[in-house]
Every structure is written in structure tokens, then in C-alpha cells.
Amino acid sequence: MSWFEAKTEKAKIPPAKALWAICPKCGSHFEKAVWKKNNAICPKCNYHGRLSARERIAQVADEGSFSEVFRAVSYSDHLSFHDATGPYKAKVEATIAKSGETESIVMGTAKIDGHPVMLGVMDFAFMGGSLGTGTGERIARACEQAIAENRPLVLFSASGGARMHEGILSLMQMAKTSAAIAKLKEAGLPYISVLTDPTTGGVSASYAMLGDINVTEPKALIGFAGRRVIENTIHQKLPDDFQSAEYLEKHGFIDKIVERSELKGFLAKMLNYWGF
Template sequence: MRCWCVKGFFYKRRKYATIPSEKARKDIPEGMIVKCDKCGKITFAKEIQKNLHVCPHCDHHMSVSSPERLMMTLDQGNFFEYDTDLISSDPLHFEGYIDKLKKDMDKTNLNEAVVTGEGTIGGFPVVVGVMDSRFRMGSMGSVVGEKIARAIEKAIVKKYPFILFSASGGARMQEGILSLMQMAKTSAALAKLHQEGILFISVLTNPTTGGVSASFASLGDINIAEPNALIGFAGRRIIEQTIRQKLPDDFQTAEFLLKHGQLDMIVHRKDMKQTLAKLLDLHMVRGEANGF
């Protein structure tokens, strides 16, 4: 009787996968795969792009650039950018600041951490601003505040709704008090927008923190956030040390803020454009807006 058939029964299978060599890792083209910050799973970059930069495994909403956000949100081909010539200076002569600005300009192909302009969503004309976390972590300097304030003024003149996507680490430390002044300037501009009865929709994305969350990002007539977005002013550890209390696990998340009344709704990225179009349809007075 032959016993070769029993060999496979006692064969020891490997428990662990072989780790690829350093050379094999280097052979993978840069940017071909994306690792999710939340679940750690790897996905092809093309699949992530098709899924609007949302992880297909855990539904984590990844950061998107301002050009990508505009493509996702506005009707195709309907965008005119404002104030492309505004560039930050170095008012406090902060060491290395100019070099960092130039580096970010080269990396992002942007002049600043916000893009403003006008376009249409579902056929409705809007003035829109999109902050870009790739540029100085979306921090709010003088130019960021000026561009947002000017965009609000354009919305007042044109009687267009204003929509702003926030993504920021807060005020820009290299500009000191000049950066903090943008909180008051943008808030004052929004007060004028409100007096004119013009709609402002604020969309808070991950992260929206510091002076941005404490000013224009929280002043929308309708405040929307993407799922699980980090939204808050001071850091969690600082708050716990100050109040000497343990904070809830979901503290400073979009879901926590919705539950406590600071947000009006949480909208998945794939539904964002349709939701904005519905809100614009509800609030627009047909025949009075320019172009209708």
C-alpha cells in the first residue's frame, strides 16, 4: 500500500507571509497604492479616486485637495477663480517662513491655503471657498482671511449663496496677531452677508480646528460636516488638563457635535453635491438670482 497520499496531511503550512525585500518595495511605483489612516488597509490609488477618496473598507473620509473638491462639488466647467494674485508676505520676519511658503507653492501648485471663486451646483450659481490642508496644514494667515472676506463681498454684490469648505489646523503662527485678526474680519463680513439675507453654508471637513472652527467655519446658516471629521478649538489633552475631567471617546467628532446641536447634518461625501443642490433649491428665490 502506497502512503504518498498521507504526506499532504502532515505537511506544515507557513503561518506567516514572506516579507518582501527592500528592493521589491522600491519597485512599487510611488502613488500607486494608498494606505488608510484609520484602518491601515491598502487600496489602489485609482480605486480610492473613483470612490471620492473614501476608504472602501472602513468608509474613512480622507483629505482631498482643493482642485479635487471643486471637481466633486461644482458643475463641470463652471468655475471662475478669484484673487489668484494674492500671495503671503513675511510681516514678522519669521525665520524660514518664506522658504516654507515657496515649498508649499511648488508642492500644491497653489498660492495659498484657500481657493475662492464662483461656479454652479445643480445649475444654481454660488460663490465658493475651499481650504486645502496640503498648504501649511490649511492654516489661516492674512491672505487666507483676505480671500475669504473678498469672496463674501462678491457674494453680497452678486446675491449668490456662499459655500465654504473648511479644512484647517487653525491660525498661522508665523503671522501672529495678524492671523488672529482674520477671525474678526471674516466674521464681520459674514455678518454683512446675513444682513443681506444671503445663504451661507459651512461645510466642515477633517480637520477643522483652532481659530477657523472658532470663527467663520461655525457661523453658517447651515453647518454641515463629513462623517467622523475632527472639529474643535483646543486639543483634547489641553482641555482634559484644564477641566480635570476625562472627555468622551467621541469628543470633537462630527457625530458628537451633531448630537449636541453644533451641526445641522452630517453628509457622506458621495451625497454632498446632491445635498447642497437640494439646499440651494430650497433657499433660492427663483427669478431674483442673477442668471435666472
């Protein structure tokens, strides 16, 4: 051993926690505490940032009224799918372990300002809020329970589209959920769809746009295919605000843009109009 060899161990310093949040729309920087206190809404441009399913439930459901259902209904891996980064099953199990959720939508019974509803909230952090067999089955069962218990359905969408890891079975959920909502409407029960940032792909092309009332938050991204795909297909430049909540409202695809702070009151007002 050398006389001059260092014997002291390096101090283990934990990684620093990020202190700043960056608005994905305008690029403004804020302390994370400010972002959180403002309910993930940018103070500069009013972009309504993404929330977890549990955060949204806490904001719209009456305290203590939410009772989760269908938690055991989860993904399927009939294809034993693998890609360059590994098996699908390992990915989704890792997501479940990290998030504590078992699918991309959290479903349950709840009350909104005293009005009983079936409430479903998608979580974009769970595999991009993708629509898989478990998600579709939860929505279908929610419609059945809503009919059985005479409850309106309120769904919050946040998704990148169908979960391609599950192949054609994921695409089938578009038809399955649409048929379930049709049954709900045949029973005379209202369906309120709240499209949040982002709602795209197969979700926007199915149940997200089938509400008796379709509402969204300011500056939400809503569309089917991506901007670059469309521009490369039609060989035209799209408007800067294309696929924004404001663009869709202007062209009649959305009934109303509602501020996050006013959303619970708006939902309660609509439910009251329907007499529930």
C-alpha cells in the same frame, strides 16, 4: 589603478511608488487605486479622507462653471519670521511651488446644479490649511463679491487653525472673516459652511461655525483645542468620539452629516429652498 577595481557604474533605480493607502481612522490597508476610485472614502469604516481643493471643486461645481478669483491675494510676512527650521517666506514659497496654489483657500464663482454661488475650498495640504492674512482677505472679498452679485456663499473648511508665522495678523482674520459674513447675512444672502476633516483651531472658532447651515462629512475631526490639551486642563477623560462629526451632530453643533456622494445634491437642495 587596481586590476580588480570595479569599473561598472551602479544602475540608477528610481524609488518605488507607494502602492498602498492606509485609513487614518481604522488602519485598514487598500491599494491606492481603490482609495482613489472610492473618492478617498474608506470601504471599511466610511471615514471620508482628505481631498485637495481642486478635487472638491470638481466634485461639487458644475463642469466648466468654476472661475477662480483673488489668486494674486497671498500671504504676508510682516514679521520676517524665522523659526528653528528656517524663514517663513521660504517655507510658504516652497509650498506654492509644490502645490501650484497661492493660498490655503481657492476661491471663485461657480454653479452647483445650476445655482450660482461664491465657492471657497480650503486645502489642508497648503500649510495645514492655516488661516493667514491672504486666506482671510480672500474670504472677505468673496463676501463683498457675493453681496454685489447676489450670490450665496459656500465655504469648505479644512484647517489646523491660525497661521502662527504671521502673528497677531493671523488671529485678526478670525474677527475679519466673521465681520464679513455678518455683512453677507445683513444683505439677506445664505452662507453654507461645510466642515471637512480636519477643521480645528481659529477656523472652527470663527467662520466655519457661522453658517446658516453647518454640515460635515462622516467621521470628520472638528474642534478647537486638541484632545490632550483639554484632558490635561480639565483632568478628565474625554469620550472616545469627542470632536467627531457624529459627536457634534448629537450635541447640536452640526446640522447634518452628509455623505460625500450626496453632498452636491444636498447643497443644490438647500440653495433651491432659499430660492437661488
